[in-house]
Amino acid sequence: MELPLPVFDVSTLGSGSASDSTESASVLADQLQHTGCVYLVRHGIPTETIHRAFEVSKRFFALPHQARMSVADLNSPHFRGFVPSRGELTKGPADADRREQFVIGPETAPQPLDPGAPWRQLIGPNQWPDALPELRPVMLDWLDELTALSHRLLSAIATALHGRPDFFDGLVAGNPNHRLRTSHYPAGTPGFDDNGLGAHRDHGLLALIAQDGVGGLQMEDGHDSWVDVKPLPGALVVNLGETLQVATGGRLPAPVHRVITPPTGAERYSFAFAFNPHIEALTKDTTDPQGAGTTEHYGRRVLARWLQSSPHLARRHFPNVDPGALLTGS
Incomplete structure (x- = not known):
């Protein structure tokens, strides 16, 4: 099968000698530098973990509407829970997403309400439906596996770019x-x-x-056209985000991507795990020795984006927060 993206063997990281691991990290960074997105094979996450996650996800979406709405994201100032179809405006107000979602994060206690730092409200507990108790352990196990793999990838990128696996750990x-x-x-x-x-x-x-086998994920190729990221059995896809793009001075790009609804009549199921900075992280161009340029506050930026894409949550939980003021720091 002809693939649109490079394939990286994760098992080569940390295997063999230190020089081999460094060379492998450099291969990963080079692939990401050109595409911002690659397939990951032999990534170490058990097949059974992935299978269970897809199986329980399908069971969740098969629950009666009332059971899913019992954990609606509207209940959560932490932007977690069930998001109905058309409930998110990723592209903008004119194009609501034609998908339904269930969103979780690390299980943490909510932060004290601070009107001067509303982004701290993004930290907090998840919602779990009473009708499907097995959803919690399966999803949290999947979350832990994806988090560990993401740390491994970030360490490899740091090794390749800065010679230190812990270079980005502060984020x-x-x-x-x-x-x-x-x-x-x-x-x-x-x-x-x-x-x-x-x-x-x-x-x-x-x-x-x-991804399941249906397909629909697409990446922009930089020439105003889209490339299908075909499902590769057993593989995960990694794509980079804007925080890492800023931190690497644009050396590692954050690709534009989308999902189109398959016209074949087949339903599509997928998972996307966002490996994000801590809520107060300050990101700047680490390739600039003078430390010049814009410093971005992650919490401000992500809350502003989420308020714009989820106006129903903005009205319920953040009625006095102006996304524009968050982005300008005012």
């Missing part, structure tokens, strides 16, 4: 704002809107994507 210390989303894309119908997930760049450091 994910404390309370990282990781997110794991399972998505269901309903089958297409004649005349359907194919905007499954609107075109966007991820906000964080990197994202890991697990």
Whole structure:
């Protein structure tokens, strides 16, 4: 099968001599420098873990609507829970996403309310439906596996670019704002809107994507056209986020991507894990020895983006927060 992206063997990281591991890290960084996105094979996550995650995800989306709505994201100032179809505006107000989701993050206690730092409300507990108790252990196990793999990849990138595996560790210390989303894309119908997930760049450091066999994920090729990221059995897809793009002075790009609803009538299921910085992380161009340029506050930026894409949550939980003021720091 002809593939649109490079394939990286994760098992080569940390295997053999230190020089071999460094060489492998350099291969990964070089692949990402050209595409911002690669397939990951032999990544070490058990096949059974992935199978269980997809199986329980399908069971969640098969629950009655009332059971899913019992954990609606509208209940959560932490942007977690069930998001109905058309409930998120990733691309903008004119193009609501034609997918439904269930979103979790690390299980943490909510932060004290601070009107001067509303982004801290993103830290908190998950919601779990009473009708499917097995969802919690399976999803949290999957979250832990993806988090560990993401740390491994970030360390490899740091080794390749800076010669130190811990170079970026400060960005994910404390309370990282990781997110794991399972998505269901309903089958297409004649005349359907194919905007499954609107075109966007991820906000964080990197994202890991697990697809079923249906397809629909696309990457922009830099020439105003789209490339299908075909499902590769057993593989994950990693794509980089804007925080890492900024931290590397643009050396590692955050690719624009989207999901189109398959026109074949087949339903699509997928997972996307966002490996994000801690909520107070300050990101700047680490390739600039003078430390000049813009310093971005992750919490401000991500809350502003989420308020824009989830206006129903903005009205309920953040009625006095102006996304524009968050982005300008005012």
